[in-house]
Amino acid sequence: MSKKINEKIQSIIKQCESLSNDDIESLPNYKKFKVFYSKKSHKTCDIYLLCAFIFGLLAIFTTSISYIGIEHVLYYSYDRIFSINIYHEECLAPKLETLIDIFRPITSCDICQHIDHIERISNITREEFEEKYAYTNHPVIITDAMNDWLALENFNYEFFKRIYRTNSSALRGVEDNCQFFPYKNKDEFETLGDVFNMDFDRAHMIDDDYKPWYVGWSNCDYSTAYLLRQYYSRPYFLPERSESSKLDWIFMGTPGFGAHMHIDNVDLxxxxxxxxxxxxxxxxxxxxxxxxxxxxxxxVEPGEIIILNTNVWYHKTSVVSEDEISITIGSEFD
Ligand SMILES: O=C(O)CCC(=O)C(=O)O
Ligand SMILES: [Fe+2]
Known part of the structure; x- marks a missing residue:
């Protein structure tokens, strides 16, 4: 049996020798093959987890690690030591969230003790925003910062499906390098490409009994970020000297689904x-x-922007529109 399999693999390898990398990557079964072979053995997973636990313990006693953030430390050290991306490692990614939670620094309750509702404000100056909200961990909703955004008319499922079409560099960029969160749909969406391959009826909620879905991804591909930024601009209230992250996040999905309760470790x-x-x-x-x-x-209603430090507030979301998917775009700022 194993001899037969071996011969088959040898013959596949022989056939592949005449193809370019791009030809191989565009084969329909390439993705399945890659995902299958990237699954690690239990022993390797245990080693990864043990190291993550040791880093967590170190973070408690080492000011510099807890200052940089355990997630960043893990991201860079796993890349250097094991050459793996922690977000793409199936056996690590879900458990990592629990570890980050356990080893997060204690929060000062000053940031929340006087907050009993979320204010909605408009026409705020940069100075006032900076003083009251930008770095105070005080969440707020700004209602007048998207008035001239082309995204309001243009962003929909089909728009993103065109950008992230099969074999596009945008899709390859996200699948190879950026983070992808399939939330409750993790058994069916392995990559962003799977999201844009779903049935038209399901994507557009045509039947009453469609299966809900919700996903989020970071767009770390510069040329796609450049294209998307033609449709929205940096919110006017952000402090002038604040740098917006080069990474944009997109969250999209149908009513009923959203992100589970969690806390992040992204610093900003x-x-x-x-x-x-x-x-x-x-x-x-x-x-x-x-x-x-x-x-x-x-x-949060369409046309509104929420400002939130997701590193100090646990947060969960749920799409509540009646017959429309939710699409959001966001970024960190410093
Ligand atoms: O928008 C969502 O559903 C989740 C967003 C989130 O978790 C975040 O921005 O940190
Ligand atoms: Fe979050």
Whole structure:
């Protein structure tokens, strides 16, 4: 049996020798093959997890690691030591979230104790924004920062499907280098390409009993970021000297689904613009502040931008629009 398989593999390798890398990558079964062979043995997974745990313990006692953030330290060290991307390693990614949670620094309850609702504001100056919200961990919704964005009319499922079409450099860029979160759909969407291959009816919620879906991805491909930024601009209220991250995040999905409750470890606060649909957010203070801070639930409407430090507030989302998918775009700022 194994001799037969071996012969078959040898013959496939022989046939591949005459193809270019691009030809091989465009073969329909290439992705399955790559995913299958990238799955690691239990032993290797255990070693990865053990190292992550040791890094976590070190973070508690080493100021510099806890300052940089355990997630960044893991990302760079795993790349250097094992040549793996922690977000793409199936056996590591889900457990990593729990580890990051366990080893996160204690939050000061000053940031949440006086907040009992989310304010909606408009026409704010950069100076006022900087003083009251930018770096205070005080979440807020800004209602007038997307008025001239072309994204409001143009962003929809088909728009992104065209950008991330099969074999495009945009799709390859995201699949090879950026983060992809399939949330509850992880059994069916292995990559962003799978999202844009779903049935038309499901994507557009044509039948009443369509299967809900929700995904998020970071767009770390510069040329795609450049293209997308023709449709939106840097929010006017961000402090002049603040650098927007080169990474943009896109979250998209149908009513009923969203992101589970979690806390991030990305250092910086972020803005997230609700381009289409309505999304409910629940912000929960860190457990050490439960006795003094409130959980907040509110809806972000199309045309509104939420400012949130996702590193200090636990957060979860759920799309609540009646018959429209939700699309948001966001970024970190410093
Ligand atoms: O928009 C969402 O559904 C989740 C967003 C999120 O988790 C984040 O921005 O950190
Ligand atoms: Fe988050």
């Amino acid at each position: 606060p972020s803005w997230q613009a609700q381009v289409r649909g309505r999304k409910q957010w629940t912000l929960r203070p860190a457990p050490e502040c439960f006795h003094i801070c409130k959980e907040l639930t509110f809806i």
